Structure formats: structure tokens, C-alpha cells
Amino acid sequence: MIVIELPDEAATAALATRLARLVRRGDVIALKGELGTGKTSFARAFIRSRAGRDEIVPSPTFTLVQVYELPDLSVWHVDGYRLRHPDEAWELGLEDAFHDGISLIEWPERLGPLVPDRRLEITFEHGGSHGGSHGAGPEARRAIIDPGPDWAARLTALATEA
Numbered sequence: 161m162i163v164i165e166l167p168d169e170a171a172t173a174a175l176a177t178r179l180a181r182l183v184r185r186g187d188v189i190a191l192k193g194e195l196g197t198g199k200t201s202f203a204r205a206f207i208r209s210r211a212g213r214d215e216i217v218p219s220p221t222f223t224l225v226q227v228y229e230l231p232d233l234s235v236w237h238v239d240g241y242r243l244r245h246p247d248e249a250w251e252l253g254l255e256d257a258f259h260d261g262i263s264l265i266e267w268p269e270r271l272g273p274l275v276p277d278r279r280l281e282i283t284f285e286h287g288g289s290h291g292g293s294h295g296a297g298p299e300a301r302r303a304i305i306d307p308g309p310d311w312a313a314r315l316t317a318l319a320t321e322a
Contacts, residue, residue, distance in 0.1 A: 161304060161305065161306055162304075162305040162307075162315060163302060163303070163304050163305075164302070164303045164305065165287065165300070165302055166198065166287065166300065166301040166302060166303055167287070167299070167300050168299045168300070169198070169201055169299055171301075172198045172201050172202050172205065172301060172303075173201070173202075173204075173205035174205075175202065175303060176201075176202045176203070176204075176205035176206040176209060177205060177206070177209040179206065179280075180205075180206045180209035180210045181209075182314045182315075183210075183262050184262075185233050185260060185261070185262070186258065186259055186260070186261075186262075187262050187263070187279075187280070187310075188258060188262075188263040188265065188275065188276050188278065188279040188280070189206075189262070189263065189264050189265070189279065189280045189281075189282065190265050190268035190275055190279045190280070190281045190282070191203065191264060191265060191266045191267075191268070191282055191284065192267075192268060192269065192281065192282065192283040192284070193283055193284035193285060194284075194285075194286070196286075197284035197285060197286055197301055198284045198301045198303075199266045199267075199284055200239075200266065202264075202282070202284070202303075203237050203264045203266065206235075206264060207228055207235050207237060207264070210228075210230055210235055210262070211228065211230055224238065224239060224240075224242065224243070224252055225237065225238045225239075225252045225253075225254075227257075227261075233260065233261055233262060234257070234260065234261035234262070235261060235262045235263075235264065236254070236257035236261050236262070236263045236264065237264045237266075238252065238254065238257075238263060238264065238265045238266065238271075239266045239267060240265060240266065240267035240268060240269075240270030240271050241266065241267045241270065243267075243270040243271065246270065246271050246272030246273065246274050249270075249271045249274050250274070254271075254274065258276055268281075277308060277309075278308050278309060278310050279308045280305065280306075280307055280308055280311045280315075281305070281306040281307075281308070282303050282304070282305050282306075283303070283304040283306070284301055284302070284303055284304075285301065285302045285304065286300070286301060286302075287300030287301050287302050
């Protein structure tokens with residue numbers, strides 16, 4: 161486990177940018193946490209970093225998935241919050257994302273066993289008064305990173321940057 165304190169949204173964006181440089185075709189990043197902990201902010205910064213431009217990145221809460229076709233691969237931003245049953249996720253075409261693209265999945269627990277084991281899992285938590293960190297502002301968050309088997313070596317570089 162790697163724990164990274166994120167004092168503000170800029171720190172969340174910096175983490176997303178660093179991870180965006182480490183991803184490979186077929187990678188899955190599961191973004192967990194309560195509402196308002198930074199999952200969508202992370203996804204926006206990640207997609208913008210991969211795109212190399214200020215891409216418009218709406219939350220896929222109602223569309224369930226937004227696909228960004230980038231020159232080198234596609235990034236699938238999935239929001240499972242509104243799924244009633246994990247089987248509904250297959251209608252989104254996720255098998256293509258899991259094979260050929262990069263998947264950012266908010267609320268991955270709603271997809272159940274459909275989320276591959278070979279994933280990087282990031283749990284976002286409130287910092288500041290909610291998390292017990294003294295002196296942290298209301299935007300403070302914490303990212304708890306649980307690397308899957310494919311990620312441990314790649315995250316060594318991230319841990320030294322943090």
C-alpha cells in the first residue's frame with residue numbers, strides 16, 4: 161500500500177499526471193471512495209494529461225461511460241454509481257476497454273467481479289478534520305494505492321516522487 165496525502169485539487173491532478181505516464185494498453189484503474197473525495201477530479205486530470213490538451217471531461221454519471229479516442233489508445237472513463245447489477249456493465253462494451261484501452265472506473269464495486277484482478281486500485285478519502293490530519297484544509301484528501309500484480313514495479317517510481 162502507498163498512502164499519498166493530497167492537500168488540494170492540484171495535488172490530486174499531479175498524482176493523476178504521474179500515473180498517466182505509467183499506464184499501458186489494457187490497464188485498469190479502479191477509483192474508490194465516497195462522494196466528493198476526488199475520483200472525478202483525478203479522472204479529469206488523468207485524461208487531460210494523456211490527451212496533452214485541456215480536454216472537456218464531463219462526469220459520466222448519467223452516460224455511464226465516456227470514451228476518449230487519443231492518438232495512441234482510447235481512455236474509457238466509467239462511472240458505475242447508477243448500475244443496479246454488475247451484468248449491466250457488459251452492455252457498455254467494457255471488454256474492448258479491458259483489452260485495447262485504458263479504463264478509469266469510478267465506483268468499481270458496482271461492477272462486481274467484472275473488474276479485472278489486474279488493476280490498480282486507488283481509494284480516495286477525505287483528509288483534514290474527517291481524516292484526523294491537523295492543519296489540513298477542507299480540500300485535503302488522501303489516496304491509498306493498492307497495486308495489483310502488474311503495478312508494483314511501476315509504482316516504485318511513483319513512491320520516490322511522492
